[in-house]
Amino acid sequence: MRCIPNPIHLAILMVVLITFISVSGCTGNSPSSITPAATPTEVPGTMTVNIQNFAFVPASITVQKGTTVTWVNLDTSTHQIRNDIQGSLAQGALFSSDSLLKDARYSFKFDIPGTYPYYCTIHPSMKGTVIVM
Numbered sequence: 001m002r003c004i005p006n007p008i009h010l011a012i013l014m015v016v017l018i019t020f021i022s023v024s025g026c027t028g029n030s031p032s033s034i035t036p037a038a039t040p041t042e043v044p045g046t047m048t049v050n051i052q053n054f055a056f057v058p059a060s061i062t063v064q065k066g067t068t069v070t071w072v073n074l075d076t077s078t079h080q081i082r083n084d085i086q087g088s089l090a091q092g093a094l095f096s097s098d099s100l101l102k103d104a105r106y107s108f109k110f111d112i113p114g115t116y117p118y119y120c121t122i123h124p125s126m127k128g129t130v131i132v133m
């Protein structure tokens, strides 16, 4: 029995080869690894408020009790955070930061549910609120 190449079998073989080469070529074009987009992550029990363009961002946050809130000054201007009880600057403050230079941080842990307004002593028009549930 002689082995004669069957034209149909050759055609099928060619299609299979072309398909294989095409698929192999495609895998070369796909990214070798997918890097997940960087997403801001909050460690449980912490919250960050940015001080940016003379504003607290976000100006109002709601957190569970026991949460530590950290303010980060992204401005080149110095800011100073002070708790303002019921809008009266004369009353005592539960929390009060030092003067925060650029990139300085201040943290305070909120253990008691309530509403805590605060402001910047240097720029009193800057106001924010921490609501503790």
Ligand SMILES: [Cu+2]
Pocket: 054, 078, 079, 080, 120, 121, 122, 123, 126
């Ligand atoms: Cu300020």
